Amino acid sequence: MNFLEERIQRDGIVKEGNVLKVDTFLNHQMDIRLFRQMGEEWKRRFEGVYVNKILTIEASGIGIACIASEYFDAPVVFAKKSQSINIDGGMYVAEVESFTHKCRNQVIVSKKFLGPDDHVLIIDDFLANGCALQGLISIVSQAGAVLEGIGIAIEKGFQPGGRTIRNLGYRLESLAIVESMDAATGKICFRDQSQPV
Amino acid sequence: MNFLEERIQRDGIVKEGNVLKVDTFLNHQMDIRLFRQMGEEWKRRFEGVYVNKILTIEASGIGIACIASEYFDAPVVFAKKSQSINIDGGMYVAEVESFTHKCRNQVIVSKKFLGPDDHVLIIDDFLANGCALQGLISIVSQAGAVLEGIGIAIEKGFQPGGRTIRNLGYRLESLAIVESMDAATGKICFRDQSQPV
Numbered sequence A, B: 001m002n003f004l005e006e007r008i009q010r011d012g013i014v015k016e017g018n019v020l021k022v023d024t025f026l027n028h029q030m031d032i033r034l035f036r037q038m039g040e041e042w043k044r045r046f047e048g049v050y051v052n053k054i055l056t057i058e059a060s061g062i063g064i065a066c067i068a069s070e071y072f073d074a075p076v077v078f079a080k081k082s083q084s085i086n087i088d089g090g091m092y093v094a095e096v097e098s099f100t101h102k103c104r105n106q107v108i109v110s111k112k113f114l115g116p117d118d119h120v121l122i123i124d125d126f127l128a129n130g131c132a133l134q135g136l137i138s139i140v141s142q143a144g145a146v147l148e149g150i151g152i153a154i155e156k157g158f159q160p161g162g163r164t165i166r167n168l169g170y171r172l173e174s175l176a177i178v179e180s181m182d183a184a185t186g187k188i189c190f191r192d193q194s195q196p197v
Helices: A003-011 A032-045 A060-072 A131-142 A161-167 B003-011 B032-045 B060-072 B131-142 B161-167
Strands: A013-015 A019-021 A053-057 A076-082 A091-098 A103-110 A119-127 A146-156 A172-181 A188-190 B013-015 B019-021 B053-057 B076-082 B091-098 B103-110 B119-127 B146-156 B172-181 B188-190
Touching: A003 A032, A003 A146, A003 A172, A003 A188, A032 A060, A032 A146, A032 A172, A032 B060, A053 A060, A053 A131, A060 A076, A060 A119, A060 B032, A060 B060, A076 A131, A091 A131, A103 A131, A119 A131, A119 A161, A131 A146, A131 A161, A146 A161, A161 A172, B003 B032, B003 B146, B003 B172, B003 B188, B032 B060, B032 B146, B032 B172, B053 B060, B053 B131, B060 B076, B060 B119, B076 B131, B091 B131, B103 B131, B119 B131, B119 B161, B131 B146, B131 B161, B146 B161, B161 B172
Parallel strands: A053 A076, A053 A119, A119 A146, A146 A172, B053 B076, B053 B119, B119 B146, B146 B172
Antiparallel strands: A013 A019, A076 A103, A091 A103, A172 A188, B013 B019, B076 B103, B091 B103, B172 B188
């Protein structure tokens, strides 16, 4: 197990309905030393890839993206969630479905901050069904920017998001991929990423 | 002028209705090198103060707080905005009025992450009327934690938030205090903080 898998194993809590609570270190309280290890690991995995912008989505992606950006020396842009239809012409807009909150939101990024010259690394905390990520990819595409890769902290490997993204040919690096988890026993199984694919 | 005042002068845009847009470097696109300078400066101003937890509020406070936390070596907790009345017993809750969005929100922090042993530094991007900040202070107080200080990036000195907080005896360090700004000319005047108070 790598450092993140160990931490999930130690402090993550499995709840009914395939919920994995990691709020003690990832998305409510944030362990910045852990975030630094994550940034280092993405830098290692994306070695030699030119990145001049990191894109994430509010709120829980922001902290991880900011710390990761220190290893890529690139500014971070975060997409804003907006329920308003009030579209200013200067925005890229994507529709994002939220399974957790059972609603559709718009995700927006100002056109000032993404364009054809940008080489983008998307960073986010979770990947499950992949709706938020698909919205971010749509925005990168609208901007005519190059999507160099996607760094996810925790992927739920038993949900379709990651497979879809890989099938589409994007380079996706999830630091921990949960293959299965059991609320009754608390047991969490991770995909073995130690073997070259 | 200090580094942040210079940056606001250069890249900030004054709009009608006392709006200062700093989305190119602070709260949509985020300049992490600038955030590091801010973290260093808060560390200098709070030299010798024991801080074991940094508290901020989603979304735009998170990035600044995470980078600042590297200078204090403390985890960051971000308060979540919630419109639901669905209060789980394990939460501190404060009501926060938003002038921008003309609504009242609840701000919540899990009781797991703040308690009587904590020495808290609050970090946020903006201070104007101070409603969000008052909510965070209320949460620190509910937790029985010690509020060691408050670090704000940009204070609107012509709005009452900062004065109120200082009158209440809290230690507030705003890196830039805008005394006045003019949408017609774009001119921004800062409070001179070089003199000891």
